[in-house]
Amino acid sequence: MITLRDITVWDTGETIDLTIPEGTAMPDGDYDATGLTLAPGFADPHVHFRDPGQTYKESMVSGCEAAASGGYTDVLIMPNTVPAMDGETLADPEAPGAREVLDAGCDNVIDYLQHYESIHKVDLPVRYDLCVCASKGRVGHEATELDHWRRYMPGQDDESKDRYQLAHPVTAISDDGSAVTPQILDDVLAMTRESGLYLIEHCEHHDTGAVNEGPVSRKLGVPGIPEDTELKVVERDIAKARETGVHIHFQHVSTAISFDAIRKAKAEGLPITCETAPHYLALCDEALLEYGTLAKMNPPLRSEADRQATIAAIADGTVDLLATDHAPHTLDEKKLGFLEAPNGIIGLECAYGVCHKVLVDGGHISDKRLIELMSVEPMRLMGHEPTDVTALLDEQNGNGEPGAKRTLDLGALDTATAAGIGLAVLNTGEAWTVDPEQFHSKARNTPFGGWHVTGRPLATIIGTRLVFSRIAR
Template identity: 35%
Template structure:
């Protein structure tokens, strides 16, 4: 199968200065990227004048909800949502039901994903058995079965001895440990950020210290044990400062934030309701600005969606009782373009690092995250002029998007995964 994308603005700093190029994909790989490529015989041609071409996005944090009851999402609908968002590789979290803590379940899931999911799906395995935080899983066997990372996401592995042993063993396996840094004793019954909005709404708040205390402790563990630690969903200014100092001291740590934390604040919560309820919660404007600063200066390495689908009936329970989590795959690129690139906070090249090459590096995906010849033909073609209101229907089985009713600029018009077109925008 051959595909020629013509006259796209290729956004990959690995190619050198940004310019308009043609890209030829053959048999699932990028074979040439240059100006004025003549299409070989039998080659499909896409006219990409005025469009921006990125390496397919790599999302290091999604919840596929399979195994589960399938009401919120499954591997097929997740793949469709990812493809619609230009996401060609994603890392599925293990907090499913049952949790992914055994080699047999992991192997089964990987086989199911190959059958059902339109994009490349990788799996993180649980750090502890049943994600209960009491005994480590068989990390070595899980690694042999194909685990791309280890995490108890949704929960915080607070036991320092276990966590440090996990860091050491995962390091020997070449896999990163992903940590949801949250001190649940601080979170308590909180549902939104602790501050003026929680007080006005009369809702229990979540102090930023729930994140920063856990993060401090995790960084201290990394200093003691070594290893490779990735911090999930940073939400506040103080965390950015902690990360910046840790990196300056040479600690091998990376971090992600999510589109909602760079686009929205707690002030949006009263109007948005439970569709803006997630963990950690939306914070204040100063936090949002600090996160953007961290993305721009290299402190934060990537934007991941934490795509967390929930059925409408669950989200209808309101801010106090609805489950935490929002969907994000379909709006990832548009949210980042609208809130990071178009206002001039970061360049297109930096966006490529944040959405493609850095997460590919975290997961050790050597043939993904770049448009260089020889890489997998994973591509996202974007129309930077398309402006629209986000609204259902979504490709995801769930509709709990925090961007519903909001305008975004930048639309994914074509997604290619290993040479196959997996999404084409309806005009």
């Protein structure tokens, strides 16, 4: 049994003792947690774990370990797996990635990822939901068929599902990596409305270009991507949300003009939400001159004015949540040059520190608001309730005597309540240096190596288990 003494609850400031009955991440005993913060675990509705098909970049095991290291308890797996997570039965065993799925006795990627822990005999340290493709093969030609994946949704024939199927449902629709194509958009929105899920939209499309169009692209001699490539998709989908009432969530918004459009749509009361990522608030396209392709992503890093607009949109509430868009690649792939190197960076293990450094230390938002953006709001988007520490304390201790310290004993919770627990222990003031060589991810493709940041997740708790810790006596 592990007890963290004198830890502070993130939203009330109350000092409590936290008792954790299970965990191999640190020895049993009492630990002084004075000055540490107990918060609901972080959640990320935008991660790529490359499993199946590209496990040399990342696997479910390494991705979940990276997430737990970063304070995350819940993630949503994007559908650009190989094969794509479209719910279609795999017909060609020689197709890339198909053999791994078929040899496991599964007929599609959803089934494979739902049963990953059983197949591989592992106990992953993070909870995860699945996102189904908007189009078959994620190639944009034909919408996926709801009847092929409806059964994987929560509430669909749950009594016949095993515990793995119940734990890892399909909860969203996306062709992430690409915007939904115009020719299938109406079909996808009709499917989204019928299913009751929400559409996660990669709000950006371009056929040419590799970095943001502007002075930096011209200095590099690299074809540029205009900022309105994002706005065109945002405006198109806002009009569709107005027409259909379907909830559309915009991923990794990066430009001032897109934030303005989203701000107006929200004022109109449309069912629109959006996210941005740590790299868009911490870096502008000038970072390409220093970090090269480690800073190449899609959408590309924008201008300094857009970076400042991103921070302003976070501060004024236009941005609903922060997501990492964790996108592992090998360093050899990233060395291919701006035209050939794949887009994306990893982010789960340094997201809190980078965001805290820029947003909280920069005076734009509070510690409490950053936790809301990284935990409370993404959990709600994903259809889950974040852990309410104070409600649990009230249930176990009542309101207590004024000034009396209360204890949250996770071992005393009933099974159903314990199953929903997700907590992170944070040192909001710890200064540390990002070292990718210490990451749990297989990948090292980040421009943040060597950055001096503040705010660090120290432990991650799921249910009654301590699944990760860097707390020392």
